[in-house]
Amino acid sequence: MIVILEPDLGGQEATVAQVRAVAARYPGVTVRPYEFKGTTHRFAEVHLLGPTAGVPAEAFAQLPGVRQVVRVSAKYRLIGRHGRSAETVGFEHNGVRIDDTAVHVFAGLCAVDTPAHVDAMMAALAREGVVTTRMGAYKPRSSPYDFQGLGKGCLPWVFEAAGRHGIKLIAMEATDAAHLDEIWDALERAGHPTGVMVQIGTRNAQNYELLKQVGRQQEFPVLFKRGMGITLEESLNACEYVASEGNARIVFCLRGVKSHLGEPHRNLVDFAHVPVVRRQTRLPVCIDPSHSVGTGLRAPDGLPDVFHATAQGVVAGASAVLVDFHPHPECALCDGGQALTLDMLGPLLDHVRRVRAAYEGSAAAFGRTPVRAASP
Numbered sequence: 035m036i037v038i039l040e041p042d043l044g045g046q047e048a049t050v051a052q053v054r055a056v057a058a059r060y061p062g063v064t065v066r067p068y069e070f071k072g073t074t075h076r077f078a079e080v081h082l083l084g085p086t087a088g089v090p091a092e093a094f095a096q097l098p099g100v101r102q103v104v105r106v107s108a109k110y111r112l113i114g115r116h117g118r119s120a121e122t123v124g125f126e127h128n129g130v131r132i133d134d135t136a137v138h139v140f141a142g143l144c145a146v147d148t149p150a151h152v153d154a155m156m157a158a159l160a161r162e163g164v165v166t167t168r169m170g171a172y173k174p175r176s177s178p179y180d181f182q183g184l185g186k187g188c189l190p191w192v193f194e195a196a197g198r199h200g201i202k203l204i205a206m207e208a209t210d211a212a213h214l215d216e217i218w219d220a221l222e223r224a225g226h227p228t229g230v231m232v233q234i235g236t237r238n239a240q241n242y243e244l245l246k247q248v249g250r251q252q253e254f255p256v257l258f259k260r261g262m263g264i265t266l267e268e269s270l271n272a273c274e275y276v277a278s279e280g281n282a283r284i285v286f287c288l289r290g291v292k293s294h295l296g297e298p299h300r301n302l303v304d305f306a307h308v309p310v311v312r313r314q315t316r317l318p319v320c321i322d323p324s325h326s327v328g329t330g331l332r333a334p335d336g337l338p339d340v341f342h343a344t345a346q347g348v349v350a351g352a353s354a355v356l357v358d359f360h361p362h363p364e365c366a367l368c369d370g371g372q373a374l375t376l377d378m379l380g381p382l383l384d385h386v387r388r389v390r391a392a393y394e395g396s397a398a399a400f401g402r403t404p405v406r407a408a409s410p
């Protein structure tokens with residue numbers, strides 16, 4: 035059972051205390067208060083755990099400051115979109131606000147390789163006014179003989195370049211809890227020239243120990259990538275693991291699912307699930323067209339398949355796009371075939387703006403105008 039308090043409630047502590055007092059009448063029921071910061075409002079919830087089946091909702095609903103009481107299954111207790119709490123719970127990290135009111139494009143290298151390539155990528159982003167990127171330092175690969183990423187050794191110069199080019203947020207995969215410390219140490223040493231959002235890759239979507247570790251830390255928000263061969267429900271439960279350990283600053287990323295039916299694409303594009311994730315959870319939704327499509331091929335209209343898949347996700351309401359670029363895809367050490375070249379950055383951003391405008395037009399027709407102006 036969740037007791038939802040009025041948004042921006044003054045005297046919130048008093049209401050929480052009253053909820054506690056009422057809950058104390060029911061043996062075995064424990065109380066856990068949570069606070070969320072949405073785009074326009076701060077709101078608090080008190081979660082009642084344990085044998086709540088016989089607890090009457092009215093006992094809480096009548097308390098001053100209580101907006102609504104909802105009964106929830108144990109599922110998605112924290113990330114779920116309950117009752118009238120219609121707002122997506124975004125977050126701000128290092129000055130970048132991620133929610134559902136604008137689209138952020140995390141364009142960058144699948145795998146960091148050389149300082150020159152990192153520099154060229156970030157310079158291109160800076161020219162376009164983009165402050166978000168992706169930079170893989172730890173690469174989970176299918177073959178042990180493939181390039182595994184440069185690891186912590188590249189972090190000092192990646193972060194230095196990010197600071198020089200005004201990059202504020204880097205999506206970077208961690209495949210082991212030790213990587214969190216390595217990333218934090220490197221940021222500390224560099225004087226925090228940028229921010230990092232830790233990516234949990236599809237292969238670790240059910241690595242519960244890693245999920246708990248990223249959930250226990252507060253330094254980094256989390257970009258969780260859907261498991262490639264598990265149900266959407268299982269992936270959302272994995273996010274609930276992260277949130278239940280204390281870190282609810284999560285972006286849910288769709289990246290295609292493994293099925294031969296997706297061929298000749300690398301995965302079967304699953305961006306029709308954007309509205310499903312938005313309905314079932316309060317998480318901002320990201321799409322990764324690069325790992326979904328897995329090819330640089332173009333359609334007869336001249337647009338790369340990656341552009342088309344991007345449009346599918348953005349028009350469905352995604353508010354972040356994770357996309358592979360490389361200054362010289364032919365010499366990329368990982369996933370060069372799907373990387374866009376730097377001359378495609380401007381066209382991709384224009385494409386995203388146009389598609390987002392179409393989405394906003396349709397949302398407005400249903401009376402759901404996004405709160406803030408959209409800009410990738």
Ligand code: PEP
Pocket residue numbers: 144170174207234235236237259289322325
């Ligand atoms: C990646 O984004 O670099 C990556 C490995 O993606 P995924 O985990 O979705 O395969």
Ligand code: MN
Pocket residue numbers: 144325368369
């Ligand atoms: Mn990749």
